[in-house]
Amino acid sequence: MPAPPDHHDVFLDSTLRDTLEAMLLEAGDAGDPATLKQRLAALVGRYFPAPLAARALAMAERYVDYRVALGQLRTSGDPGDPAVLRKTLAAREQLRHQHFQDDEYQALFGREAELDQYTLAQLEIARNPALTPDQKEHALRESQAGLSPERQAERATATVHMAVARQTQDFDAQGIDERARYATRSAQYGDEAAHALAQLDRDEKNWQGRLDQYRQAQAQTRDAAALQQVRGQLFTPEEQLRLPAALALRQQQDGARRP
Template identity: 55%
Template structure:
């Protein structure tokens, strides 16, 4: 079964969720979905670029001698594809790219950049022909699929190009898979599992290790807060548990977030009640302006929808 390129982003999500910490950006250096999607409509391949990240990640810690392979290269290619728009087939997309490449690369690099961009399109198409792992929760199946994907990349890019485009991602993937394997390995006692996870973390550079640790701490705090909320824990209990784990300053900061969230939910409830009153649309709109700041306004409707879904789930 061939896999559309954007399906690799779903595999990345499965891996990240299994680790509950690492966001593996496989399809592009941004939230999943950035690969050109290749679908079949009759006999026509429709290539649709999806929005790239708002900013490019720093892909290499040290300067590169080749100006084409500078940090942000992959992001620039994604922007080029986005600007080219939808195309009926790869050749048509390449024609559009040829007319746009000069706006994304300096004059002295346009010929090489165009050749690279054309191979990037071909790589995207080839990526869509690969088979997805049958079980995205199986580390070995994921490792096998990644090997096939990496081999495909090496068909279209030399080592220097590969490093510029994918090296940062590869570090995260190796770490994610190692942690996944350690977490799921059978026959390990708690100490052996701790050492295996520690060895997996050692695969990351020091700076990334610190970033990963911060991510996991944030996730742990969020999970703990959700558990507190589920059992309606009082502020004293929350403070005692949090300060014991993260320290007094963090406990106070989390308590402030609790108060902000409680205030937000109270305002949502008040506004929701006003909306439920028939014939008072004008009053509800006025209340909305009074209760919520301009920054909060875009969040209101989605928050009300979530409240409704939670209420319906609670009654089932």
């Protein structure tokens, strides 16, 4: 396993990836990687102190190359199949290690990679027909015990998150407006959490809206190149990896709503 990032390296901190993504967002749709890198060179001073600017720009340029390569990955098969998911994750991990050194990889992707492997293990256990229910339960507990202490702490809060998710579904079903949602959540979880959940609602609404646009494009054309262009306009490379599963879920939900 790669060594964890040097905790004395202020550059390789837990916010690095978010900062790079923020730079890319401000740079906008440049049309080609070279132009995007030029824009990042003009922006890097806003996001990193002068002593780190050159290092940050070199990292940002490799991050652009990584995202371009990520956007070219193609997946086939059922996205809910553990074997397909494992193959997809392995291809993505290979790209990450090609573009970043071990300490950089850990700072950028370490947390996500650990959770991805945990999720995959859970899916493989749940889909294993050779295991009895008791064996599955035992294997699931062992899988969670293998997480780092930090990830186990995050999992310990999952029950709260699930309760919030169920509450959000109820709000949606009842047509509860944003103001009433905020009042209810603030009383239960506090103002800070209510603000964060309101932003999650807005992000989810934005995501679902873009899924709607893409499904409309699918209904209007079967041209693969045209659809790829639409995907590039609506979704980031990371989001495009989620797209097959999101569309499959939408199809299942539509089918369940039909009489």
